[in-house]
Amino acid sequence: MIKHSLFAALLLTAATPALAKDDTPAADPARLKADVEKLVAFGTRHTLSSATDPKRGIGAARNWGAAEFERISKTCGGCLTVSRISDRFEGPRAPDGVIVENILAIQKGSGDPAHVIMIAGHIDSRVTDPMNFTADAPGANDDASGTALVIEAARLLSKDKHRATIVYALLSGEEQGLWGGKLLARHAQTEKWQVAAMLNNDIVGGTHGLDGTIVDGRVRVFSEGIRASEDLAAQLARRGIGGEDDGPSRALAKAAIRAGEANPAIGLEVLAVRRPDRFRRGGDHLPSLELGYPAIRFTVGVEDYDHQHQDLRTENGRKYGDTVDEMDFPYLARVTALNVALARTLADAPPAPASVSIDGAVSSDTKVAWTPVKDAAAYRIHWRRADKSGWTDSKLVQADAGGEILLKGVQIDDHFFGVSAVSPGGAESIVTFGGLPPQK
Numbered sequence: 372m373i374k375h376s377l378f379a380a381l382l383l384t385a386a387t388p389a390l391a392k393d394d395t396p397a398a399d400p401a402r403l404k405a406d407v408e409k410l411v412a413f414g415t416r417h418t419l420s421s422a423t424d425p426k427r428g429i430g431a432a433r434n435w436g437a438a439e440f441e442r443i444s445k446t447c448g449g450c451l452t453v454s455r456i457s458d459r460f461e462g463p464r465a466p467d468g469v470i471v472e473n474i475l476a477i478q479k480g481s482g483d484p485a486h487v488i489m490i491a492g493h494i495d496s497r498v499t500d501p502m503n504f505t506a507d508a509p510g511a512n513d514d515a516s517g518t519a520l521v522i523e524a525a526r527l528l529s530k531d532k533h534r535a536t537i538v539y540a541l542l543s544g545e546e547q548g549l550w551g552g553k554l555l556a557r558h559a560q561t562e563k564w565q566v567a568a569m570l571n572n573d574i575v576g577g578t579h580g581l582d583g584t585i586v587d588g589r590v591r592v593f594s595e596g597i598r599a600s601e602d603l604a605a606q607l608a609r610r611g612i613g614g615e616d617d618g619p620s621r622a623l624a625k626a627a628i629r630a631g632e633a634n635p636a637i638g639l640e641v642l643a644v645r646r647p648d649r650f651r652r653g654g655d656h657l658p659s660l661e662l663g664y665p666a667i668r669f670t671v672g673v674e675d676y677d678h679q680h681q682d683l684r685t686e687n688g689r690k691y692g693d694t695v696d697e698m699d700f701p702y703l704a705r706v707t708a709l710n711v712a713l714a715r716t717l718a719d720a721p722p723a724p725a726s727v728s729i730d731g732a733v734s735s736d737t738k739v740a741w742t743p744v745k746d747a748a749a750y751r752i753h754w755r756r757a758d759k760s761g762w763t764d765s766k767l768v769q770a771d772a773g774g775e776i777l778l779k780g781v782q783i784d785d786h787f788f789g790v791s792a793v794s795p796g797g798a799e800s801i802v803t804f805g806g807l808p809p810q811k
Contacts (some may be wrong), residue, residue, distance in 0.1 A: 398523050398707035400700035406519035407576070408695055409435065411509040416496040418544045419469055419504035429543060432494055433474050436541045439522050440476035447529040451476040451539075456558050464501050464547040471544035473551050473558075476525055480718065482534040482746060487564040488718045489538045490524050490710060491555065492517025492572045493545035493655055496693070499682045501546060506682065511695045512671075513679050514545070516576030520707045527711050533718035534746070534794065535567060545573070545655050546680075552655030556662050567800065568623050568717050569666035570710055571656035574679070576703035577671050586672035587702050589640045590709065593654075593668040594624035595647040600663035608807060613787060616645070616760055617804035619665035619723075622789075625761065626801050627667065630713040637708045642672065665801060669706060719798035720791075721747040727790045727805035731783035739788050739805055740775035747792040752776055753802055754788045762789070762802065 410416065413435075414427040421428035437453055444451035453476050461468035474494075480486060496510025497503070509515075518541055525539040542551025552571070559566050578587040597606055598618045609615060624643040631641045648654050648668055656666035675697065683692035724741040731737035739752055747770050753762040768776055778788075788805035 398527065398704040398711070400704040403519045403523055403576075403703050403707065404695070404698075404700045406439075406522055407511055407515040407698065407700075410494070410515035410518060411511050411695055415504065415506065415508040416494055416510055417504035417508055418471065418495045418547045418550075419465060419502075422470065422472075429495060433472060433541065433543065436474045436494060436518065436522065440474065440525060440539065443522075443525050443529055444476070450529050451478055451525065456554060458554055460544060460548065460550040460553075462548045469544070469547070471550045471554055473543060473554055474541040476539040478525070478529055478533070478537040478539070480534050480536040481532055483565070484536050485563060485565050486535045486722055487538055487559065487566050488535050488714050489540055489555070489559070489566060489569040489659075490521050490572070490714055491540040491542055491552070491569065491655060492519075492521045492575075493542040493551055494518045495543050495546050495551070497546040497680060499680060501680075509683070509692065509694050511693050512577045512698055513574045513693055514572075516574065516698065516703055517572035520572045520575055520703065520710060523707050524711050524714065528715060528718070531715075533715070534720070535718040536564075537714065537718050542655050549653060549655055549658060553658040555655070556658040556664065559659070559664065560662055565722060566659065566664040567722055568714070569656055569659040569664050570714060571654055571666060571668045572706070572710065573654045573668060574670050574674065575706045576698045576700065577675060577678070578673070578699040578702050579675050579697065580673035581675050581677060584673050587699060588638060589642050589672035590706050591642045591644050591670045591672055592624045592627050593644045593646060593648050593670065594620040595660055596621055596645060598663065599647070599657070599660045612806040613757065614804045614807055617787065617789065617802075619801060620647075620660060620667060621645070622723075622801040622804070623665045623667050626717070627709070627713050628761075630716060631709055634708070634712045637705050637712065639705050639709055641709070669710065671702075716798045717800065719796060720794050720800045721745065722792065723800040724750070724790050724792060724803045726807070727788065727803045729783060729788050729805040735780060735782055737778045737781050737783040737786065737788065738775060739778060739790065741790040741803070743770070743774055744792040744800075746794070748795040749793040751791045751793055751799060752778070752788070753791065754778065754781060754786045757785055757787055767793070
C-alpha cells in the first residue's frame, strides 16, 4: 500500500507530468566529436565492406563499438552485458547475401528484466551508389552521429540503476534494407522482451539545411498513428473510437515532447511529425513498429542533402559528402541529452497499463478503468477535449484506490481519455489510450 506521505509528494507534481528531472547529465560535445571522428577513420562502414580487416570497414567499426561498450561496463562495475547478434540477409542491395551483425549492450534493470527500453543508431554508411562498398564513405551525420549518441547515452545512463532493462544497439545494414532494425526487432520478439520504447537516432548531428537555413533549436520526432501491427478489424476499432492520434508510437512521441518541456536546459523543441518517417523514406524503427513495439525516430530539424549519401567531391565550387566538418556537436549533445532524459524516465517508470476502458454513453460523467500494473505507486488519468491533440487535464490516483475512477461532468463524447502508470519517484510511463481492446 502506498503511504500517504508518498502520495502527497506525488500530488505536488501533478500539475506537470514527471517525465524527467532537470538534472539530466550533460552529454559531452568533445567526446561525441571524438567518437564520430573515430568512426569516420574506418574509411567506409558499408555493410558489404570487410568484416575482418582490423582497420577499415564495417567489421573494424563494430569491433570498436563493442570495445567502447566494454570500457563503459568496466566503469560501472560490469553493469553492461555486451553481445553480438547476426543473421544472413539478401536483397537488391546485397544480391549475393551478407551477414548483418548488431552490437548490443544490455543494462539489466532492477525490476522485470523483460521490461525493455531500446536506444539505437545504425553504424553502416554509404555513398551515392548504394552498392559501392570500396569508396570512402565517412557517414559522419548518417549515421556516426546516431552511433556516437547511443554510446554516449550508455556512458550517462549506466551511472545509475533503473527499473527497466536498457538495450543500447549499434545496427548494421540500414542502408541496404533496414536489416539491422529487422534483426533487433526479431531478437526482441524471440527474447520475449516487453518493449516499452524503441528510440531510433538517425541523422541527429547537423543544423544546416540544403538552402542555407540553420535550425539548431529543434529536433524532429517521427511516429506512426494507425499501427502497422494492427489488422483491419483493429484499425477500424481505432477509427471508431477516434484513436488515430494515440497509438503507442504517437504516445511515445508525446512523451518526448514532455521530456523536452521538463528539461528546458536542453533547449530543444520537439517537432512531433505525425507520420512514421520522412516522406517516402524509412529507418530502423519501422521493423519494431511492424511487430507492435512503440518506436520513434529522432532526426535533425533540417537536412542537407549535399551531405547525405554522396560521393566525396567538389563540383562547380559546391562540396559534397557526409563529413565531420558539416556537423554541429553542441547540437548533437543536446539531442543526446533529450534521449537520455526520455529513456531515463521511461526506464524508471512502470510499464504502461495494458488496456484502458471508458464508459459513459448517454451520461454527463465518464468512468475510466484500467488494468493494474505491478509496482505502480499511482496512475495519472489524462483527458482532453476531442478537438485537441495534447493532453490538457489530468488527475493522479493512488494505486490502492482501485482500478477505476468516475470523472464527474466530463462528457465521453466530447473528450478523449488515457492512463499512465507512475513510479514511487514520480517517473511516468507513456499513456495508454482509453476505449480500445488490448492488442493480441
